[in-house]
Amino acid sequence: MADRSAHWEAIYRRKAEEELGWYEEEATLSMDLIAAYATPGDPVIDVGGGQSRLVDGLLSGGFGPVTVLDLSETALQASQDRLGERADAVEWIKADITRWLPEKGRHWQIWHDRAVFHFLTDPPDRTAYVRAMRAALAKGGRIIMATFAEDGPERCAGLDVQRWSSEGLAAELHRIAPKQFDLLETRRHIHRTPSGEEQRYRVSVYRRGVID
Numbered sequence: 001m002a003d004r005s006a007h008w009e010a011i012y013r014r015k016a017e018e019e020l021g022w023y024e025e026e027a028t029l030s031m032d033l034i035a036a037y038a039t040p041g042d043p044v045i046d047v048g049g050g051q052s053r054l055v056d057g058l059l060s061g062g063f064g065p066v067t068v069l070d071l072s073e074t075a076l077q078a079s080q081d082r083l084g085e086r087a088d089a090v091e092w093i094k095a096d097i098t099r100w101l102p103e104k105g106r107h108w109q110i111w112h113d114r115a116v117f118h119f120l121t122d123p124p125d126r127t128a129y130v131r132a133m134r135a136a137l138a139k140g141g142r143i144i145m146a147t148f149a150e151d152g153p154e155r156c157a158g159l160d161v162q163r164w165s166s167e168g169l170a171a172e173l174h175r176i177a178p179k180q181f182d183l184l185e186t187r188r189h190i191h192r193t194p195s196g197e198e199q200r201y202r203v204s205v206y207r208r209g210v211i212d
Contacts, residue, residue, distance in 0.1 A: 055090060076092050149165070
């Protein structure tokens with residue numbers, strides 16, 4: 001999607017935070033999983049976390065250093081405004097994950113993605129995403145990824161999505177990066193939007209292999 005950034009900028013400028021379908025007052029499930037697979041002091045990157053409140057919980061829980069990556073400047077600025085002085089403790093990166101790679105030697109222990117990967121309907125974009133994820137994760141680091149489940153929504157935010165089963169997602173990661181990611185757990189999750197709609201998610205946790 002050539003104008004991906006413009007699409008998301010328009011959404012974040014048009015809608016209040018509480019009107020966004022993915023809004024959560026607290027990122028409870030994500031925080032629980034991060035606490036299960038990391039310890040305070042571990043570096044965490046939240047991909048697509050521009051206006052998410054996960055960063056608030058991470059800072060309060062002592063996790064970090066924390067990095068938030070998003071392609072919307074408006075979303076990133078909204079989080080910085082909400083956090084106030086605490087925003088200075090966060091690294092903010094405006095980038096399209098399909099066109100980004102970390103600086104050489106830079107690694108994170110946790111890669112968190114709630115609802116980015118399912119927007120990548122073109123295989124080359126998924127390949128670029130996994131390349132960035134593999135480069136960014138420390139060996140043995142964890143991936144916490146939430147996508148729409150196989151019976152989840154077919155569209156979101158005016159865009160088609162790629163829904164994933166546990167088996168399908170594992171196969172796709174293996175196709176792109178064979179034997180690089182080991183599945184640790186997977187679960188279904190129902191998110192209730194601010195309008196009361198139920199959205200079915202698949203949440204999976206992987207470990208990056210220690211051998212390249």
